Structures are given as structure tokens and as C-alpha cells.
Amino acid sequence: MNRRAILVFMLDRPGVLNKVSMLIRKKMYNVDTLTVCSSRVAGISRMTITLQEDDQAKVTQIIKQLEKFTEVISAKELDTDHSYWREVAIVKLEVDSAHLESFRGRYNFEVLDQKGGDIHILQVAGATGRIDTFLDEVGRQYIIEIARTGVTALEK
Amino acid sequence: MTGKKLLLQALKENGVQYIFGYTGGAIMPIFDEMDKMGDFHFVMSRHEQGAAFMAQGVSRASLSSNTPQIGVCMTTSGPGAMNLATGIADAHMDSVPIVAITGQVTTGVIATDAFQESDVIGVMMPICKQTYMPLAAEEVEVTVHEAFYVATTGRGGPIVIDIPKDVQNQSVSSEYSFDTKNFRPTLPGFYYHPTPEREPLRRAIEMINRSLRPVLFCGHGVINSNSGALLQQFAEKVNIPIAFTLHGLSALPADHPLSLGMMGMHGTVEANRTIMEADLLISFGMRFDDRVTGRLSEYAQHADVIHVEIDPSEIDKNVACSVAINADVYRTLHVLLGDPMLTFKPRRRWFEKIDGFRQVMAEDLRREIDGGVGDNGRLLMKSIIHRLSELTEGKDLIVPDVGMHQMMAARFYNYQTTNSWFASGGAGTMGASLPMAIGVKLARPAERVWSISGDGGFQMNIQELGTIMEQQLDVKIILLNNGHLGMVRQWQTLFFDGRYAGTPMQSPNFGLIAEAYNIPYRKVDKPEEVASALQQAIEHQGPIMLEFICDASEVILPMIPSDGGFNDMIVKRPKRKKPPATSDGKGEKS
Numbered sequence: 001m002n003r004r005a006i007l008v009f010m011l012d013r014p015g016v017l018n019k020v021s022m023l024i025r026k027k028m029y030n031v032d033t034l035t036v037c038s039s040r041v042a043g044i045s046r047m048t049i050t051l052q053e054d055d056q057a058k059v060t061q062i063i064k065q066l067e068k069f070t071e072v073i074s075a076k077e078l079d080t081d082h083s084y085w086r087e088v089a090i091v092k093l094e095v096d097s098a099h100l101e102s103f104r105g106r107y108n109f110e111v112l113d114q115k116g117g118d119i120h121i122l123q124v125a126g127a128t129g130r131i132d133t134f135l136d137e138v139g140r141q142y143i144i145e146i147a148r149t150g151v152t153a154l155e156k
Numbered sequence: 157m158t159g160k161k162l163l164l165q166a167l168k169e170n171g172v173q174y175i176f177g178y179t180g181g182a183i184m185p186i187f188d189e190m191d192k193m194g195d196f197h198f199v200m201s202r203h204e205q206g207a208a209f210m211a212q213g214v215s216r217a218s219l220s221s222n223t224p225q226i227g228v229c230m231t232t233s234g235p236g237a238m239n240l241a242t243g244i245a246d247a248h249m250d251s252v253p254i255v256a257i258t259g260q261v262t263t264g265v266i267a268t269d270a271f272q273e274s275d276v277i278g279v280m281m282p283i284c285k286q287t288y289m290p291l292a293a294e295e296v297e298v299t300v301h302e303a304f305y306v307a308t309t310g311r312g313g314p315i316v317i318d319i320p321k322d323v324q325n326q327s328v329s330s331e332y333s334f335d336t337k338n339f340r341p342t343l344p345g346f347y348y349h350p351t352p353e354r355e356p357l358r359r360a361i362e363m364i365n366r367s368l369r370p371v372l373f374c375g376h377g378v379i380n381s382n383s384g385a386l387l388q389q390f391a392e393k394v395n396i397p398i399a400f401t402l403h404g405l406s407a408l409p410a411d412h413p414l415s416l417g418m419m420g421m422h423g424t425v426e427a428n429r430t431i432m433e434a435d436l437l438i439s440f441g442m443r444f445d446d447r448v449t450g451r452l453s454e455y456a457q458h459a460d461v462i463h464v465e466i467d468p469s470e471i472d473k474n475v476a477c478s479v480a481i482n483a484d485v486y487r488t489l490h491v492l493l494g495d496p497m498l499t500f501k502p503r504r505r506w507f508e509k510i511d512g513f514r515q516v517m518a519e520d521l522r523r524e525i526d527g528g529v530g531d532n533g534r535l536l537m538k539s540i541i542h543r544l545s546e547l548t549e550g551k552d553l554i555v556p557d558v559g560m561h562q563m564m565a566a567r568f569y570n571y572q573t574t575n576s577w578f579a580s581g582g583a584g585t586m587g588a589s590l591p592m593a594i595g596v597k598l599a600r601p602a603e604r605v606w607s608i609s610g611d612g613g614f615q616m617n618i619q620e621l622g623t624i625m626e627q628q629l630d631v632k633i634i635l636l637n638n639g640h641l642g643m644v645r646q647w648q649t650l651f652f653d654g655r656y657a658g659t660p661m662q663s664p665n666f667g668l669i670a671e672a673y674n675i676p677y678r679k680v681d682k683p684e685e686v687a688s689a690l691q692q693a694i695e696h697q698g699p700i701m702l703e704f705i706c707d708a709s710e711v712i713l714p715m716i717p718s719d720g721g722f723n724d725m726i727v728k729r730p731k732r733k734k735p736p737a738t739s740d741g742k743g744e745k746s
Contacts, residue, residue, distance in 0.1 A: 009345075010345070011343075011344070011345070015277060015281065015287070018278070018281060019281055019282075022281060022282050023282075026282065057472065057476075060472070061469070061472075061473055064468055064469035064471075064473075065469045067345070067468070067469070068467070068468075068469050069345075070285075070286050070306055070343050070345070070346040071343075071345065072345045073344050073345035074345065
């Protein structure tokens, strides 16, 4: 299944998030990620939704129905060739420092905290796949807890 | 100035005359103020669902007239609001603009599970066009004006305003002012395209001129934009037959020579076969619903599609089109009619073929209509509807319920009056007719209104007889009683080997019920009495109920099975393989 990203600009009013998520449920999708933040303009939010779908017609249908909401100003699909999709992960790992340091330079991560010798809290930012590869290489068995923001995206 | 006064004042400014509803704790302040103001005709429904359908009746019957009105219903919180839900979902499916105002518990106790508290916004959000909850008296007026704007702009739909009790009573600050005249809602993303673009129109005209086997589709949008006469002119100008969706009926006279009647599951053979063989569908204001298309993979396989539709999300939703015209139907037809490139084509072979389709069932139907009774001697619904159509010259307003009798009323009444057919279509809500007819009668008082129900749907909102009695509304009630849920029974006959699970139904003595509501009543079980009973109802001033004892084994054909394509259309009643086995044998005897 192809991962799709939909960018929506909408009025910052109560219930809009509710409406959007209900529409996606009604269309029988499970949201992969959903991020909301304020935009450059006061009172207008921007939302990035990612979900799995191969059928272009179905994605177009979701976008048209999103645009129908009175609060939605615009909705469109972003593709990876013409936009950046990024997320941030905060990871608590039990791993020795030397192992971690071997990845420095290849991956862009920051150590936020280190305690008890082997317990590290890292922040790593990048494309979803890049973060996944980093975690695979470091070793997922060392992860104690992980938090990921979900994708936010911007057109080139 | 208080929230309740501002609300009522804003309703008045939006042309509201009728308020349908039911009071209760959380809406009492507004009801009290309404009574003091004396500016509205209040109609008390006997159940909140009825109020929603009455509001729909007003909107549906008046929107294409010179004096459009939006139906308003008003109920209390919790169960009052929840009982509206079906009527609101129904309005949403059929694009009917109504405004529902529900009282809510005071803001201080919201989300504490207070007495009669329900999350009205949460429940209504997916079944209406927009929801609002003003949280201060200052927000009330702007909310109501925006609500009416959103309800009627572009594709219509229902709006819910949930207003907490303390906001109703709250006074605005001394600096508050609101400029009704110059009000424009701030909705940067809410727009619609009324005017068609040039390029798709040019391509559409090319395709129409080139087409050998075209067919026009008349949908609800034609009625809503009051374009029936224009569509007729257009059809005559280019010489193309017209098929109607359920909601497109009555946009132009049903017996127009170019009319093919209704399309879809219970549409006519001529409409469906024409669509099957067409090379071009030119559809106006409709959404290719599953009851229209049947199995999509087999739908109109040889045809290109031109889709004129105000709601862009309907374009390419079910049926992919070659030319999309996202615009108002009226404006599109207006531009098309003025285009010198459009040409008249005789299309003789196409019309000869269509004449052949018209003959497929003509004789069977004529025999049933003329005979008037089934094998068991009981009355046939189609014959009663046909007789009603003759006696009223097809000029009356018809409000069917949902089920077999609805399809009979769609097929066998010869609609002559523009916008004279008011049916719950998309949602298919049984019980819609009686309350909807009340709204229709209030909106169009000079015209005769018939509420036609089966015994199932009639009993779903039977309590609205009380409203008819109280308001002394001249609604003619036809009850086509076959002792069953007729449409489901037909499916059981055709697809469930005649096992009638949950469809036989014992009914009360409707004569006594009518008497209890002081409504004149007549029961008819002989074909020779049908006309005189209908004539009696026509001549009677005021409400009257006619109960016809109908043949439960009557079927409405043709039928395209719900998972079938147009090739699966059933035009002949299959021979019964074996006696139907029901636990009590009622199915067979009826």
C-alpha cells in the first residue's frame, strides 16, 4: 500500500479535528499519522494526515470531501517528490555510549539526557524511513520507550 | 437584549414563519419568548422526529417557489435532540436545508452527564452540513445568520444549533451591535461555483452534437434550482430523451413525449434499457447513487458521461465522467440554451429502439391497472395510484412514505405540477410522510396534499395525526394496507424463497384511530369503490383518511436486484416454486 500525505488548511475552530477524523473513519481508513499546528496566519491551522491507499480516486474523494467542510480552506495531496515529509522521534535506550557514538555523523541525532551510564534519551529527526533505519541499526531491542510526532510536511 | 430574543429575531430576519417542535427544560426560555413575541406560527409535533420532517416539508415544498422558506424545528436537550437525529440525517442525505435548534444544559454543567444532557454536536456532526454551539449571547445572532447562509448556499443541507440554556437567558453587553444588512460570514474556504466554465461546456456541446444515443438525467438539483422548464426546453432543442432520478420527478410533466420516467432499481424498463444502450449520459444535479446505477462495473458501459453538479465531491465519486461541469444547473442550462452550436438531431433509430423498450412491460402494467385487483381479489396499489392521478389530473402534491407504495406513487402518478413530489429518498426513512405532508401543506396551502403511506410506515409516526387534528390541516391521507412491509416482502418473494421473516404485521382498527383523532375515515376493499372514495376525499374540506385493503403479493417491477446490474433487471414475476414457509402461515394467506 502506498503511503499518502494530505495537507489541509482550516479555520482554528473547535470540532474541526473531530470532523476530519470522523470523515477518515467513515471512509474506512486507519490514520497512520496526523499532526496539527498553527500556520503562518493567525486563526488558521494546518494539518498533515498520512494514510495507506493505492487508489488515486479514493484519495481524491477524501480531499474533495475535506474541502466540503465549511471550516476547511484548502486540502491537497503532497507527494514525496515535491515536498518534504519529516518527523521527530524521542527515544529512551539502554545502550552503551560507544555503540551510539558509532552512528554519529551518519545520522542526525542529539542526546538529550544520559543517566545511569547506559540510559540515553535521544532526539532524532528526519524522514520516517530514515528514523526507522536508524532504530534498526542501533538495535530496536535496546529501546525502552519511544515517542514519535508523526509526519508533518511542506511543499518544495 | 437576551440570547433568546436575538435568536428569534434572527429567525424572523431569515424569513421563518413556522417553527415545529416540542418543548422541554433546556429550551423553555426560547419557547416562552416565542410565545411573547407572537411572530411565529408554532406547530407542536407529537414526537421530535415529526418536527424535523415537518421542517423538511416546508423547505422541500417552498424552496423552488417565489417565496422560499427554510423549515425550522426546535426541541429540548438530550432525548429531544436525539429524537431529531433521524429527520436530520434524512435531510442531509436528500440535500434539504433545515435549521434545527436544540436547547442544551447550562454551560456550567456541560460534560458532567447532567439531566437530559447529550453530546448533540458530537452526534449530529456526521449527519448534518454544519453544527454550532454559541457560548455567549453575543455569538447567537451571527451563528443563526451564518447557519441560514450555509444551509442554503451550494448544495443544501441541515444545520444544528445547540444553545445552552444560560446563553438563551444571557444579556449582551451594552456595546454589542450586529449589522444584519451587511453581514457576510467569514468562511474563507466555503465557496461554490455557480457559473459553468467555458471549456468543459464547449466539450460537452461537442459530445452532445456527436452522440447518436444520448440520454438526459434529471436529478434533484433540477428541482432545487427551479430548472425544470429549462431542462424541458433543452431536451426539446437537442431532441434527447430524459430519465428521472427519484428526486428529479415532477421537475417537468411526467407525460412529456421525451420522458422515460424514473431510472434505477424500480425505474421503468425504457429508462433503464435506454441507459444501458446509451453512448452519452448528460446528467443534471444528481449523484449516481447505488439505487440509480446498480452494479457499477456494468453500468452504462458504452456511455461517456457529462456530469453537471453543484457539489464537486459528487463528481467522479461513483461514476467517472468525461466532462465535469461543477456549476449550478440553472446557469448551466441557461448558457447551453444560448449556445448556437447546439443542434437538433432527429435520432430516429434511437427513438425507435426506445419505443420498443416502452412496450416491454406496457401490456402487463395496463392489465394490472385496468383490472385493479390481484389474484386474490384484493386491490392493487398501482391501480389506486393511477386512479388518483386521473382524478386529480396529476396536479396534486404527493408525499409518499417509504416502501413499495412509494415506488408505486413514483411510477404511476402523472406529475404535472413543478415540484409536487416529496419523498425521503437517500435515507429511506419510514414514517416520513405524515409529518412531511404537514410541512408541505403549510408551505403550499392552496394546493391539495396527499400523504400516502403503507401500514408499516404509517404507524411509525402515527401520532402526528394529533398534529393534523390540532392544526386542522387539510391533508388527505391514503393508507395502502397490505398487512405487510411490502417492499421487504417483495425481496423475500424474489430472493428468500418466500420466507416472510418479520414482514407480516397486525394492525389496529385504523377506523377507530381516525375517529379518535376526529378525522373522517373510509375503508375500501372493492375495486369499484376506489374512484368514489378518492373523489370523496377530493371534495371533502379538511383532513380525511382512506384505507385501501391491498394485495400483499403485488410486486413493483421491473426490479434490478440490489447487488445486480442492469442486465439482471427482472421484468416478469417469477413463477412461485413452492408455497412460502412461514411459521404462522400468514405470508401465504394474505
